[in-house]
Amino acid sequence: xxxxxxxxAAQSGDRDALITLLREIETxxxxxxxxxxxxxxxxxxxxxxxxxxIYTKIGSYEExxxxxxxxxxxxxxxxxDKFRRSKPTVSIDEHEMVFREKxxxxxxxxxxxxxxxxxSAIDKLPEHHRTVVVLRYLQDFSYNEIAxxxxxxxxxxxxxxxxxxxxxxxxxxxxxxxxxxx
Amino acid sequence: MNCQEVMELMQRQLDDxxxxxxxxxxxxxxxxxxxxxxxxxxxxxxxxELTALPKVTPTYSLVDAILxxxxxxxxxxxxxxxxxxxxxxxxAKAVSEPRRMPRKRxxxxxxxxxxxVAAGLVAGLFIVNDPSALKNSLADKMxxxxxxxxxxxxxxxxxxxxxxMTPTSGQSDLETKxxxxxxxxxxxxxxxxxxxxxxxxxVSIKGTSNNSSEQGNVTGIVKDQYGSTVEKPGESxxxxxxxxxxxxxxxxxxxxxxxxxxxxxxxxxIAIVSADNGKTVKQTSRKNGQHGQVAWSEDSSQLTYxxxxxxxxxxxxxxxxxxxxxxxxxx
Numbered sequence: 001x002x003x004x005x006x007x008x009a010a011q012s013g014d015r016d017a018l019i020t021l022l023r024e025i026e027t028x029x030x031x032x033x034x035x036x037x038x039x040x041x042x043x044x045x046x047x048x049x050x051x052x053x054i055y056t057k058i059g060s061y062e063e064x065x066x067x068x069x070x071x072x073x074x075x076x077x078x079x080x081d082k083f084r085r086s087k088p089t090v091s092i093d094e095h096e097m098v099f100r101e102k103x104x105x106x107x108x109x110x111x112x113x114x115x116x117x118x119x120s121a122i123d124k125l126p127e128h129h130r131t132v133v134v135l136r137y138l139q140d141f142s143y144n145e146i147a148x149x150x151x152x153x154x155x156x157x158x159x160x161x162x163x164x165x166x167x168x169x170x171x172x173x174x175x176x177x178x179x180x181x182x
Numbered sequence: 183m184n185c186q187e188v189m190e191l192m193q194r195q196l197d198d199x200x201x202x203x204x205x206x207x208x209x210x211x212x213x214x215x216x217x218x219x220x221x222x223x224x225x226x227x228x229x230x231e232l233t234a235l236p237k238v239t240p241t242y243s244l245v246d247a248i249l250x251x252x253x254x255x256x257x258x259x260x261x262x263x264x265x266x267x268x269x270x271x272x273x274a275k276a277v278s279e280p281r282r283m284p285r286k287r288x289x290x291x292x293x294x295x296x297x298x299v300a301a302g303l304v305a306g307l308f309i310v311n312d313p314s315a316l317k318n319s320l321a322d323k324m325x326x327x328x329x330x331x332x333x334x335x336x337x338x339x340x341x342x343x344x345x346x347m348t349p350t351s352g353q354s355d356l357e358t359k360x361x362x363x364x365x366x367x368x369x370x371x372x373x374x375x376x377x378x379x380x381x382x383x384x385v386s387i388k389g390t391s392n393n394s395s396e397q398g399n400v401t402g403i404v405k406d407q408y409g410s411t412v413e414k415p416g417e418s419x420x421x422x423x424x425x426x427x428x429x430x431x432x433x434x435x436x437x438x439x440x441x442x443x444x445x446x447x448x449x450x451x452i453a454i455v456s457a458d459n460g461k462t463v464k465q466t467s468r469k470n471g472q473h474g475q476v477a478w479s480e481d482s483s484q485l486t487y488x489x490x491x492x493x494x495x496x497x498x499x500x501x502x503x504x505x506x507x508x509x510x511x512x513x
Contacts, residue, residue: 019252022245030240044240045449048248055252056259085451085468118231136197137232143197162193169228 001028002067010058018058022051028068028139029054029075035134036079038123046082050075069148072139076131076149083127114175121171128152129164136161183211185218192222196229440482443503447476452487454501464506466499486511 002024009017029050034043053074061070122130128150135141135149147157191208194200200208212219434447437457446453452473454464475488475498485501498511 019245019249023243026244027239030244031238034238035235040241044244047240048244051244052248052251052255055248056255115236118235133232137235138237143199158193161197162190165193165196165225165228166189168232169224172228173224 001025004067007058007061007067011061018055021058022055025054025071026051029071031138032072032075032134033079035122035138036076036127036131037083038119042082046078047075050078053078065148066145068139069141069145072135072141072149073151076135080127080131117172117175118168121168121175124171125164125167129160129167132157132160133164133168183207185211185215188212188215188218189221192218192225195222196225434476436476436478436485438478438482438485438503439480442482445476445478445485445487447473447487449473452476452485452501454485454503454506464501464508466501466508469497471497 002021006017006021006024010021026047030043030047033046033050034040037043037046050071054071057074061067122133125133131150132146135146139145141149143154143157143161146152146161147154150157152160188208188211191200191204191211195205195208208222212222436445436447438444442457443454443463444457446455450468450470450473452466453462455462469489471489471491473487473489475486477486478484479486483503485503487499487501489497489499491497499508500511501508
């Protein structure tokens with residue numbers, strides 16, 4: 001998404017190139033922050049903080065990592081810090097929740113989930129699970145790219161993503177059933 | 183293959199991670215198992231919904247909003263790096279990055295003078311105070327890893343150094359003043375309308391507060407704490423002109439009268455750090471509402487602050503420094 005030439009120029013001290021680069025990535029940075037923090041103002045703050053950090057740390061970026069995973073690493077770290085500071089710790093539902101609602105599937109109406117429900121379900125995920133989902137769906141990252149961004153083993157990424165999707169699925173299913181009844 | 187194992191295949195299928203053979207296994211299973219077939223449909227639908235989440239964009243240019251802060255960092259960077267390189271030689275490698283070089287050239291006209299003064303000042307401080315302690319704290323600040331440090335940390339640490347030391351080092355007092363002046367000049371020379379005249383190495387990152395009278399107060403208090411004599415009439419007027427939406431996470435500092443603690447005002451919380459070692463001794467619980475009116479009692483035994491709630495209401499809180507208990511005060 002960002003020209004390698006632009007990154008090189010920015011690293012070699014071309015301030016205009018660095019500013020141009022920041023402009024190119026600001027939406028990507030913001031989008032991640034927005035879905036992790038689930039709050040526009042916090043997302044604005046976090047992404048500005050991330051952009052400032054990218055500005056000051058551009059010299060430490062090494063080409064062996066993908067640039068996009070490098071910036072996502074910065075913004076997710078800031079968001080997770082912020083998230084921890086602003087929220088009481090969310091207890092993580094690590095135990096099995098597979099096939100909790102195998103029954104009743106047949107009478108399920110296949111209507112679209114309300115956007116609000118999806119957002120609120122994402123908000124219920126523990127921070128790392130949520131972050132993995134955001135990188136997978138908002139940044140369109142592969143397992144490997146997510147692993148690089150979060151400095152997690154590949155298997156952990158998969159297990160977070162799978163568990164997160166399962167939890168989302170069951171939360172949304174509950175919402176939907178609640179909606180039908182109420 | 184049991185349903186549990188099939189679940190993993192379903193998950194991987196959502197990410198296009200299945201081989202043809204694995205896909206075959208999955209399809210064979212779902213043909214015979216209605217539960218899994220239904221689950222697969224639901225997971226697919228979830229995945230499609232997640233893919234379709236709105237691609238939100240910021241409501242204003244974030245880069246424009248941080249430009250003043252970036253300029254401030256540039257100025258500070260040329261000060262800190264040259265001061266450290268010339269004086270201690272420690273951790274300088276960690277902070278001097280390639281891109282700094284052209285930056286120095288850009289500001290060469292005045293930063294040369296400024297950094298000489300800064301270097302002199304730092305040198306003075308090192309003599310006055312216990313050098314090992316200082317070096318350690320400096321090294322700590324500098325070696326903050328990328329993942330954990332705020333970008334401002336390096337800079338405020340320098341600011342802290344200057345402020346902490348000024349009262350004890352009489353002979354460098356004069357230098358501090360001229361240093362401040364140069365910084366202020368530097369910022370106007372930068373030609374940036376949004377940067378604050380007092381912003382060279384001091385606190386003042388402007389927040390999103392609409393309460394301009396409060397900001398005026400803040401500026402006043404901060405200047406008192408610094409003991410700086412760079413008086414600029416109409417300075418608080420300048421603060422008022424700041425766009426309310428332009429702020430980044432605002433951090434404002436309030437040193438206790440006895441100099442032992444610094445209260446850091448963040449958006450929804452206040453942290454009190456020890457002026458000696460920078461350790462956080464108290465972090466207030468997050469409260470929704472604009473924090474302000476931060477004030478130390480004269481004997482430094484209490485810190486009071488207010489939280490602006492909706493519809494003009496405000497809550498006042500008092501923190502006792504003896505036990506770091508926080509309680510709601512009656513007005």
